[in-house]
Amino acid sequence: MEKLIITACICGAEVTKEHNPAVPYTIEEIVREAKSAYDAGASIIHLHVRWDDGTPTQDTARFQEAIDAIRAVCPDVIIQPSTGGAVGMTDLERLASTDVVPTPEMATLDCGTLNFGGDDIFVNTDNTIMNFAKIMKEKGIKPELEVFDKGMVDIALKVDRKGLLVHPLHFDFVLGVQMTATLRDLAFMVGSIPPGSTWTACGIGRYNYEIAAGAIIMGGHVRVGFEDSLYLEKGVLAKSNGEMVEKVVRLAKFFGREIATPDEARKILSIGQ
């Protein structure tokens, strides 16, 4: 089996220090978390940024500051800015994370509208998705297709039919937000994408490590971090993103999967080929 790419979603836009005091807000804290994940084996950092008080932002200068600071201590890591941002942000606001220099190698592309808990709706109309895909293609950014249910795979394939995506496609199955997060769900999603695509998976909250183990066994890749889950095990808060990545590395070793370096991840994902 191919080596395992671990993506660390170190910060997110919704979790706070009230949920886990190690959730990073400041640039120093974001760098600390990125480095802990990278040292543990993450080859991709999925990046959101915050103002120092924890408010999520897609401000280009704030992303630039965070990316430059991460790059100084994790020189080869793949940095994947979010274009999802936080619920309620405008499309223009969300796209500002891709205006950093140099242009990011990857960014997320959310492939549909979904219920995000309570009264929150994360809006991604067809026009938004097409426009984001077009801009990413023009800029040479590899989209990670964020799919929260099977219908979003179909939307991604519709975008692909318009010629707005470059093959091989790369999906992230985010399980446990809109659809449930069982191995049956994961197998269904894996069976729904075109042959030759790559995929990673994450299970939100308590499903985190179950889905990670499933992805490792099924030949996919894994995303973990504070954006998705705050715990190392039931009742035990993770002290860092690095601790969560270390746990995935232990699972991967148990099942005989080696861990990809950032350059190996670039090859597996056909980035910069």
Ligand code: KMH
């Ligand atoms: N914070 C969510 C509303 C992404 O990064 O592209 C969107 C999100 C997905 O986190």
Ligand code: ZN
């Ligand atoms: Zn995100």
